[in-house]
Amino acid sequence: MRPSAEGRTSSQAGRRCGLAPDNQKVFIIVSGLMDLRGQTALITGGAKRLGAAVVRALAGEGVHCVIHYRHSESEATALAEEVRAQGVKAAIVQGDLAYPSKVGAIWEAANAKVGPIDLLINSASIFPEGTLDDLNEETLTENMNVNALAPFHLAQHMAAAGREGVVINFLDTMVRDYDKKHVPYHLSKKALHDLTRIMAVEFAPGIRVNGVAPGLVLPPEGKDESYLEGLKHSNLLESYGSAEQITHAVLFLLTNRFVTGQTIYIDGGRNLRGSMYE
Ligand SMILES: NC(=O)c1ccc[n+]([C@@H]2O[C@H](COP(=O)([O-])OP(=O)(O)OC[C@H]3O[C@@H](n4cnc5c(N)ncnc54)[C@H](OP(=O)(O)O)[C@@H]3O)[C@@H](O)[C@H]2O)c1
Numbered sequence: 671m672r673p674s675a676e677g678r679t680s681s682q683a684g685r686r687c688g689l690a691p692d693n694q695k696v697f698i699i700v701s702g703l704m705d706l707r708g709q710t711a712l713i714t715g716g717a718k719r720l721g722a723a724v725v726r727a728l729a730g731e732g733v734h735c736v737i738h739y740r741h742s743e744s745e746a747t748a749l750a751e752e753v754r755a756q757g758v759k760a761a762i763v764q765g766d767l768a769y770p771s772k773v774g775a776i777w778e779a780a781n782a783k784v785g786p787i788d789l790l791i792n793s794a795s796i797f798p799e800g801t802l803d804d805l806n807e808e809t810l811t812e813n814m815n816v817n818a819l820a821p822f823h824l825a826q827h828m829a830a831a832g833r834e835g836v837v838i839n840f841l842d843t844m845v846r847d848y849d850k851k852h853v854p855y856h857l858s859k860k861a862l863h864d865l866t867r868i869m870a871v872e873f874a875p876g877i878r879v880n881g882v883a884p885g886l887v888l889p890p891e892g893k894d895e896s897y898l899e900g901l902k903h904s905n906l907l908e909s910y911g912s913a914e915q916i917t918h919a920v921l922f923l924l925t926n927r928f929v930t931g932q933t934i935y936i937d938g939g940r941n942l943r944g945s946m947y948e
Pocket residue numbers: 714715716717718719720721738739740741742743765766767768792793794795796797816840841842843883884885886887888889
């Protein structure tokens with residue numbers, strides 16, 4: 671079992687016993703929460719947007735960060751400098767997740783940067799438009815490779831390393847419904863949703879695997895807040911979310927040692943609507 675930053679084993683880290691200051695009462699705190707300080711995270715697609723928000727949130731908890739990017743090198747470099755100033759180690763790693771055979775090299779490179787990866791945040795994704803008529807081998811393969819297979823292979827490498835760890839997969843509230851405008855993407859996120867549950871079973875007890883399913887949070891690149899305003903009627907709370915609400919769920923799932931195979935929907939109740947995204 672791996673010692674934590676304070677030298678305790680990770681299963682002991684959430685349990686503290688001792689005497690009260692008056693030496694009278696024995697108190698026992700069993701928090702069951704994981705201390706993230708000193709752990710190392712790989713955040714895919716971490717240079718911008720929600721991935722970058724996760725990097726900042728983790729750095730704020732004392733987590734060393736390996737920021738993965740594909741094209742956004744300058745943003746990744748600037749973000750690494752920013753979080754280093756907060757006192758954590760940070761590095762960047764480049765790689766295209768569209769090629770399953772190259773995912774192993776990205777994992778190796780990430781582990782060589784700061785130290786063995788304890789926390790894997792699979793945030794990188796593509797979100798192309800495409801209806802059922804557009805579904806073909808090329809579009810389905812690309813979406814499956816980036817959005818489902820790459821997260822799976824990275825988690826597989828973590829499991830093969832034989833250490834304890836936690837995986838968070840970024841899903842989409844529409845995995846509960848039918849997104850008819852983004853069918854290849856939709857199928858790949860549904861696959862990742864099921865893989866989250868499957869991996870939780872197969873990689874237990876050493877590795878916990880959970881999902882975060884955002885709804886309307888950030889407008890797609892190139893669109894502004896009017897995009898969110900125009901769609902907020904689509905959820906029960908008639909609102910849209912923030913990056914902070916997403917990272918709050920990520921931190922909960924990372925730290926709570928008794929949760930695996932779960933998906934938290936941060937979507938204003940969108941997943942309960944049961945109507946199609948049109
Ligand atoms: N934003 C939302 O409101 C929302 C809603 C529902 C679900 N989600 C999910 O939440 C996650 C984060 O959302 P987001 O909007 O922040 O994501 P995003 O901006 O769409 O994408 C994040 C990053 O993924 C990377 N990426 C794309 N294709 C890649 C490839 N082939 N290889 C490696 N990296 C690749 C890109 O990195 P580079 O820039 O370095 O190329 C991009 O910056 C995603 O999984 C998304 O599906 C988000």
